[in-house]
Amino acid sequence: MRPCAMRPCAMRRYAIRNWAGLLVLLAACLPASAQDWPRRPVTLLVPFDAGGSVDRLARGLTQFMPKALGQPITVVDRVGAGGQIGTTWFLQQPDDGYTLMVTPATPFIPVNILVTGARYALDDFTFINGQWADFTLLVTPKDRPFRSARDLIEAIKANPGKLSAGIDFGSVGHISTLALMDALGLGPAGIRLVTFDGAGSMRSALAGGQVDFSIQQGEGGETVRDFIRPLAVFLDHRVPQFDAPPINEVLQPYGISVPLLNGSMRTLVAPAGFKKKHPQDYETLVAAYRRTLDNPDFQAWLKGNHMDGQWIGPERTTANIRDNFEVLKKYKDLLKN
């Protein structure tokens, strides 16, 4: 701590004058408005691979949201462990609103917490809006004789422990498979669960007829559509994309039903501390994001990329994620072994 001993004091004065000049310059560069946030670019974390569906959605936001926010947005992908590595990193950043996250909040955050031992809780997040939700679909390879979900269920009941189901561990499809077996009174031993490492390899296996059926995400089904026969949708209504009845309609004659879980809900997420410590800034963020969703150009872009741009708001999004969390918790022990 002897700066003057290290170099001439005149030099130091000169340096101070320079710094002061720089500060004045910097101040001049700031926007004239007295806005508190954002004063610098915002980082959008995606805890999944570049090029995947969440990443592409986030990159869409970087194109359209800066207009409403007044600051540029950059995307950072931090991949690993079903989103757990990126999400952990996200919570380690300052909760000043300069790091936000886009992620399929359900099922990944609940699965990280319940199954893979993530050291965070639902209360650590502020869920702003589940913008794009997917549903799940019961499918069978085309070479199998099952013409309807009822055929398949009858076959499972007639040959307990003989039919095989492809699953991606911890996915909503996995939990829905367990829930279906539970409702049928067979338990997980009623079928052969075959665990694949990722939805992609599972779809290849389905296309190749390696398993008898699978409950998987609706969108992903698009690529293997020619190899599969959709049997039921996990929704309370039919959808135009797939000619299949709602699952609970199929189960009605048996007097049973299964919970309908979101396939994957891509959600804009802020750290919980941001809303608590900076409520004003949080409101700015929500308003800017809503304006972005209202932008017809953004909606057109989403449509062109086969994405959704719905506004359901923080309350419904959070409630939805909590509901999913409770259902997942119920099947947690089944998942664990």
Next chain:
Amino acid sequence: MIDLAAFNSALHLLGSSWQPWLVLVPGLLIGLFFHAVPGLTTSMAIAICLPIIPYMDFLSALIFMTSMYTGALFGVAIPAVLLNVPGSASAVATTFDGFPMAQAGRHDEALGYALAASSFGQFVTYLLLLTLVQPIAEVAIKLGPPEMLIVAIWGLTLIARLRGRHFMRGLLAGAFGLLLGTVGLSLRGAVRGTMGFDVLLDGVPIVPAIIGLFAASEMFNLVRREFIVSDAAARRVRGGRIVRGVVDTFRYPGVLIRGALIGTGIGVLPGGHAIANMLSYSEASRSAEDPESFGRGDPRGVIAAESANASSEGGSMATLLALGIPTGGATAVMLIAFDMHNITGGPQFMHDHKDLVYAVILSNLAQVVALAVLGFGFIFVASSIVKVRLRTIIPLVLSLAAIGSYALSQNFAGPITLFVFSVLGWLMQRFDYPVAATVVGLLLGRLTEGALLRTYQMSGGDPLFLLGRPIALGFLLLLFLSFALPLWRNRRRTIRPSGTDPAN
């Protein structure tokens, strides 16, 4: 097998516009460069180039991406041969004989062998694709976990060939690698061996671990030497020697063709492109008359590894183009181009756009020719590294590897893994445990475990299940023959010794 109308229209597509050709050479160079520099990877190249993809038309985008991979497939061989640094799993077997050749001053030749084998392998696989894309894809889709399991076990038998001086130490090193391969979240959701570190949930970071085990430990060994090549006279780059390597490659047509067929066949399996080079190396050394020369700078080792590695990409391309299903490597990335241009893959794609499929395959053939020329120049530049003193190379390579491993994981998991495995690799070498066996175990452990688990799950534990899988039975027979034939031949030779001593 070729749809002539579509073929003509593909020629027209490629011939009528210069635009798709414009991206070919830059793609090749990016691929070559990003894989020739230790620490950089193709995924980084893709991440950097992703934003310009939407501005290209679909055919150009596909050609750009495939040429990056064509370049990368040979690029990985360069540091593998010159520095013992495999940039990815697919170049591991290239180091086995490539680096000993370089140390003996035969670096030019080794790279010539690698270039020729890589170009040849790619050429064969794309010719096969051009004529048989549909049947290859239809067979590929029928391959499931049981078939994968047999191939993985086949790959694991390589451990026995990498034993070094002590057989048991080789097996121990391999078993250690297999155990390391099980670290992380299992397919059934069990968290194993992570010691509480979230970063290990996806397993040990493979590339930093390989570089640590192979390269860093080798660098420590070389520390007392002045140059990679001890012989001062051989420390030059000689075009003539490169050409000799290229020409001599074709003196081993059996090794070359077997490599290309293994590569294409294994490449159609998910994750297969990482095994192809090892399986081909293993088969080449097993069927050789003088297996003991492998691992000491035998050109056949380089040729076997490179031709299989190069052709594995073609196998995985078949399933993508004909069925829209990627099996890893380039093909997963190519789906991004599909997405960005709003084109749905799947069998419908091949049906509707057969001309486009042919155009991509034809351009791949053209890329291979361009690679042979560009690669030659690239070797010239890259080989100059033998003139640099090791006291400059060692710190440079190690710091590049450290930075690269950081870039790969975007946290300190990469550099820490590199450090831990460098120390481990050095210790293993010091006590005569073959690091290569550990690497093979580490690479194949996860794959083998997954295939074994799924086979067990599908069959419900019933071994008779295999009887319903003719392809698996066929693989099993091949595996058995590949073991039995050399044994049988050896026995015959000991009974009736003849003058078939191999030319040394």
